[in-house]
Amino acid sequence: MPAVNQSELTQETAAKQALMRVEDVHKYYELGETRVHALRGVSVDIQHGEFVAIMGASGSGKSTFMNMLGCLDRPSSGRYLLEGVDVSKQDKKALARIRNQKVGFVFQGFNLLARTTALENTELPTLYTRIDKAERRNRAAEALAMVGLSDLARHFPSQMSGGQQQRVAIARALVNRPSILLADEPTGNLDSRTSVEIMEILQNLNDGELTIVLVTHEHDISQFAKRVLIFRDGRIRKDEPLLNRPRATQVLRTLPTIED
Numbered sequence: 001m002p003a004v005n006q007s008e009l010t011q012e013t014a015a016k017q018a019l020m021r022v023e024d025v026h027k028y029y030e031l032g033e034t035r036v037h038a039l040r041g042v043s044v045d046i047q048h049g050e051f052v053a054i055m056g057a058s059g060s061g062k063s064t065f066m067n068m069l070g071c072l073d074r075p076s077s078g079r080y081l082l083e084g085v086d087v088s089k090q091d092k093k094a095l096a097r098i099r100n101q102k103v104g105f106v107f108q109g110f111n112l113l114a115r116t117t118a119l120e121n122t123e124l125p126t127l128y129t130r131i132d133k134a135e136r137r138n139r140a141a142e143a144l145a146m147v148g149l150s151d152l153a154r155h156f157p158s159q160m161s162g163g164q165q166q167r168v169a170i171a172r173a174l175v176n177r178p179s180i181l182l183a184d185e186p187t188g189n190l191d192s193r194t195s196v197e198i199m200e201i202l203q204n205l206n207d208g209e210l211t212i213v214l215v216t217h218e219h220d221i222s223q224f225a226k227r228v229l230i231f232r233d234g235r236i237r238k239d240e241p242l243l244n245r246p247r248a249t250q251v252l253r254t255l256p257t258i259e260d
Helices: 006-017 062-069 092-102 118-128 133-146 162-174 192-207 248-252
Strands: 020-031 034-046 051-055 077-082 103-107 180-184 211-215 227-232 235-241
Touching: 020 062, 034 062, 034 077, 034 235, 051 062, 051 192, 062 180, 062 211, 092 103, 103 162, 118 133, 118 162, 133 162, 162 180, 162 192, 180 192, 192 211, 192 248
Parallel strands: 051 211, 051 227, 103 180, 180 211
Antiparallel strands: 020 034, 020 077, 227 235
């Protein structure tokens, strides 16, 4: 019987335990005759139930990294394991299935359909699943309740504030009950108080053990996470826990209410 390599065994066990594991990932883009090295040997583990904020200047690699975590792009080299599966080897159909079943996306632009109600917008991702119409509607109503918008289920985006529209976008990201929520600048178009209200929702979701990865340019917003990764020149330059992070619920009590 061949000897067992303890180092390889330990690495394989760690890969299975991490919800997301990135191993020595490089990413290149060809822009005309220019080759851009967007990620330069990135390695990191993100565990189930973490709330990670990603920061960095434009061109630092943070958006490329987020796209890879969301299975929107593949690494040029290295491995990305999601729940122990090397997704970098999956074909386009498999990646689309993983995105729909395991990942919820929230963007800076709310991306809601203008002539569709909050409930119908929330329901949209379920159309690509096999669940029946009644269950789709139940899940959408449940997701809206999670973000405090049950009373606005029949409203159209034009009848809602920016903060309310972003809540619908979060509900839409939750409707398929993903393992991970990826939020790319979710407060970028919002005022200060509404931004903290969105962070309150994200903290509450994370308290329920939903894993969240958040990209932000705003230092104050990053402090609501449990851990911060700072990218520069395609590498992670700093990875630190936030031990005394503020609770958004408490911060809101100190902020003035914004009148319509």
